[in-house]
Amino acid sequence: MQLHPDRLFPADTAVRDIARHLHASIEHLPIISPHGHVDATLLANNTPFPDPTALLISPDHYVTRLLHANRIPLDHLRVGGTTTVTPEETWRTLCANWHLFDGTASGYWLTHELITVFGITDTPNAANADDIYTTITTVINTPQFRPRALMDTFTIEVLATTDDPLDTLEAHDTLANDPTFTPRVIPTFRPDAYTKFWHPTFPELATRLIDEAGDGHTGYDGYLNAIAARRHYFREHGAVSSDHGTHTPATLRLDRDEAARLFTKGINRTATRDEAYAFEAHMLYQQALMSLDDQLVMTLHPGVHRNTHRTTLNTYGPDTGHDIPFAVDYATNLAPLLNAVGTHPDFQLILFTIDETTYSREIAPLAGFYPSIYIGAPWWFLDAPDAMARFRAATTETAGFSRSAGFIDDTRAFCSIPARHDAARRTDAAYLARLVAEHRITETRAHEIIVDLVDAAPRRAFTL
Template identity: 55%
Template sequence: MPLPRRRDPDRLLPADPRTRDIARDLYRSVSDAPIISPHGHVPVEWLRDDTPFSDPADLLVTHDHYVTRLLHAAGVDYADLGLGGHAADPRDVWRILASHWHLFTGTASGYWLEEEFAEILGVEGAFGPDTADHFFDVISERLASPEYRPRALFEKFGIEVLATTDDPLDDLSAHASLRDVLPGRVLPTFRPDKYLDPDAELFASNIEALLGATAQPTSFAGYLRALKERRAHFIANGAVSADHGVQQPETADIDPLEASRLFDAVVEGSASVAGKAAFRAHMLLQMARMSVDDGLVMTVHAGVFRNHNSQTKRAFGSDTGHDLPVPTDFVRGLRPLLERYGLERNFHLVLFAVDETVYSREIAPLAGFYPSVFIGAPWWFLDAPDAMARFRSAVTETAGFSRSSGFIDDTRAFLSIPARHDTARRADAAFLARFVAEGRIQSRDAERVIADSVSGQPRRVFKL
């Protein structure tokens, strides 16, 4: 039975009537297309265990840093939201959100939550302080029903591919248990940051665990073999990509003897700041080399200063909303990597940024020359309707549509996946409709492009 709707069916489409008519047709052509999500952070255990979501606050507030950071900016104590292990009554957390709901007007997170309320959870009416308890009760009832358990929602959302993000030492048994259970595929993603970055917490212990798990000696050669072995394990369990989160996209091509010396120093804890930076940059290049060899798509998410506030980090941990964007330099930083592997046809390198200035200046020109480079979709602070339009304007005239990754939701907020993909489809329909209305492309080309953006392009880029 279709859920009740209260949203404008033409939301995010152009205001001009003629352009809106074009956009409406384009959007409708892909609105029900399956969801391909080749990079995200939904815990695989949710699908393996198929446990009902506990309550509205835990699902939609406490673990969503898009939401908690804006509440924090308004003076809400993170402890009152249940972060950092602090006990908080879910209904009280929900009421805090409702009492501050006006702060989310015009924000992407406010838009997504309204999408989830109306289109997924089927709650009618306006959310706010007066309706907070009503929304909490209705959503709680929904979450307790079999139709809203994770596997049922996976099927309801029309997910064809969902990639998780996983530690290299994960045995991936949860993924294996889901094989042939769901109507779509759940794929692991190799995320080796804490084994590559000497500044990562417990770096030496991480390396010891990696080498122990693969029975490799404590040497640079053994370390590389260990990483290669774990990548092979991921590939055997369906992985198609390896993801790398870095503050700066720096790469370095270092002599093997020097690389070995640096490895010894970073493991011992004696490396200088410059030495750690050189090792980190060389390992990003080594990950590209391995992707050339084993075929894993290499994604790089750059430009985030993690844990900007040390007091918040100590009290509430990482991923609680205090990561902030910084400028990046892809052209100079990636040149050593691209000198070695940029022309390799089997190598796919997808670049994501939160520094909008690099789209037209660096990433689109790189993707417009190197066959290996693809433009990652707007990410994190930029995965919002207006930012998506700016992204298309910044990259299309230089690199066209074919050099982009297709939409990537990159989320842990499971219920927001269809909302985010729908947002991207509407934003692309609006952008293409303007091109058609201005006589810049033909309608048939716009239809082809938007269909390709939700299916063909992500399949090609991520080798699906």
Template identity: 50%
Template sequence: MTPSLTLHPDRLFPAERATRDIARSLYEQVKDLPIISPHGHVPPAWIADDIPFSDPMSLFLSPDHYINRILHGQGVDLADLGVPPGRDDVTPEQAREAWRIFCTHWYLFRGTPMKYWMESQLVDVFGIGVRPSAETADQIYDEVAAKLATPEFRPRALMDRFDIAFMATTDDPCDDLRFHQQLAGDSSFHRQVRPTFRPDRYLESGRPDWVANVDRLAEVSGVATDTFSGWIAAMENRRAYFKANGAVSADHSHPDLGTQPLSRVDAERLYKQARTGKIGVEEAASLRRTMLFEMARMASEDGLVMTLHPAVFRDHHTETFERFGPDVGGDLPIAVECVRALRPLLNAFGTNPNFRLVVFTMDETAYGRELGPLAAFYPSMYVGVPWWFIDAPDSIKRFRRAVTEYGTFYKTSGFIDDTRAFLSIPARHDMSRRLDCVHLADLVAEHRLEMDEASEVAHSLVSDIPRHVFNVPA
């Protein structure tokens, strides 16, 4: 008999009955609230042009580095999973075979959040009732493919079905934002899709393509970038363009959180050196930290929320990067220091009422030791929720325990799905809502919160807090 695929209504809830009943009650109050997604990687073209999803492989597998990483670790060639996403050379049979590979290895995902998200998508979105396996792969593929061919499964219809009220994309500073402009001018579209300013490549002067990048920045902004002062003016120009097109935040990811600025004289000297393509590793890091400080200064003036997510070793495996490019599963967590690194930035802007900073990390140990206490003191600072690698049930529960005692619920960001896998957005938000309700239920059961207080917090975590932190328009 083929094993069935079902979703238990009490998934992720405590085994102990009294606390489970409280968690159920809280969850019922928030489970159907609209989704606020202030940081993600869904291409805006999908929504603007309402591009249909072509097949289960390109929908579920090729863009999902979580899944790809697990399968690659078992010897599966990423090329056989359609990686990198967006390839135009994958035949229908190759797409089907990629899905067979995934279903044959379904057992590998036991105990992982990927299993939770995938089951939610298959059951809740597509009505699939059989468990993935080598035997059921073609059946599931055909059922999903048939539904993807219908109007109800195009991106805009799914945004309505999932009730995604707000979605932020991730965009290069030189992007013309035409898809965002297309959406803003479409009177038939009633959801909010906003750009996010993501300038990482323009701050990393040690990159081999950095000179070309800043030359492109000059071309697009109309501001010469042959000096550090020019680079600053060009960045200010593009931030203003993004803000005029609806952006609410600027997102930054670098190896560390260093924000110690150089003197203007030294910054100009290193910038000039970088323009020659000959800058040392430590000098490039010093220049990047100065640039990041300038980004904070700009944020304090233009009001774009500044999000930082350090502690990532990018493209750990050189051959994989050379074959497939970035963002295919080769990034890894590293440790990060926060208190000293952020001091220059927070001393300058931490009490500025126009500045808002959200710090994420994959270094779990920093939450209770550093980020929670920092956010508790500085009015401008918030702690980002568990994200990437630690956006898993036990990590999320540890996060709430670690941070709430130091910084309160109200100095956290609200849930961030951070995904390219469009159909996993509701599954990820549902997981977060369930786990936050579990934490609140524990506090009620321990007589540390009253039920009405827990109800109010549950609603705030889903709706009020992310709207406030990211200045999400009503």
């Protein structure tokens, strides 16, 4: 098992040489990660990782879903906190089924991690599983493998987390106030559970929000004011963006009385599914208006049927691999929002998708007109080498490179962050090398572009 120096580069030797030169110019630039799901408490407490399985398998639904598809029960992978098997047994299961990840993005990341982070070059299998487990265990118990030390090892300059609106952000304050910790760890305002009527605890969450963050008003008015107050709180504690995992990109402007009526139905659990969608669309619109005041960049991640297998959800919890994408319509759904604030100088919106057809049909044309819109990097099922190459080809001819928001790793798997950014940088080097070889841009310009994509683009789009 090895990492070839020309991995992901073009097969044509002349184009490959150009890609090598381009990649060399950005290979060692710091990682800017403005959207992800690493827990800030992990860094604040700086406690050792418990074991190889907890680090690399159980929390990574990219890994567990494919094993589950091959008839390996999720409890054998210790998903959702299950302990029916030991961490060692779960690790043996992964190694015995290593071949299942051939050609997948997960296989690329895992291979990259094992080699670069743990120094393992033997291909995992049933026979060497215990030896590999022991090697990784030895590494993770060293001081050099504490979470804060890894931030430096991985050269992560900026790392954004995703946080509940009522989070105290104490962990972020701890990190920000520690003079020995130089990376920037920033919170992200994620209000989904407070805007979706179908969330199982919406009434309790909304009521708590009003009680803890409201200004004395009750009902819908208190709720709206509390959302705005918490957004300001996040901004004061370092946040630069709000993240919205909405069902669709729908936006809707309701008058105050209609919004209040729907909110009351949501609190009483009497709203219909259509009313729930309407309120979520209204709140997306409202928070776009709020962003003009608090300057939080809005990121939008729609188009996923969440937790589609009820038994798995009830047994193992959410985010355990059974989310399925569906097609979405951005232009129609975003029209109310864009007509209100799409050209406002203080508004920025980053669009993500798992529906590849929208890249060239809608997202690139939207970003090619609206100064507020940036094109989000390939996300979730699409942050894989071939999909990233298709993304670049689908968006560049319409919107150019300047509308790119840069790469985001969107991961809970901390040790995969360098591997994911490595894949994105190599894919962009390969794409730009082809443009140079076809005499569509100069190599000098390609060097400028790739530095911009890796470093300046995420700073620009997320106002870092």
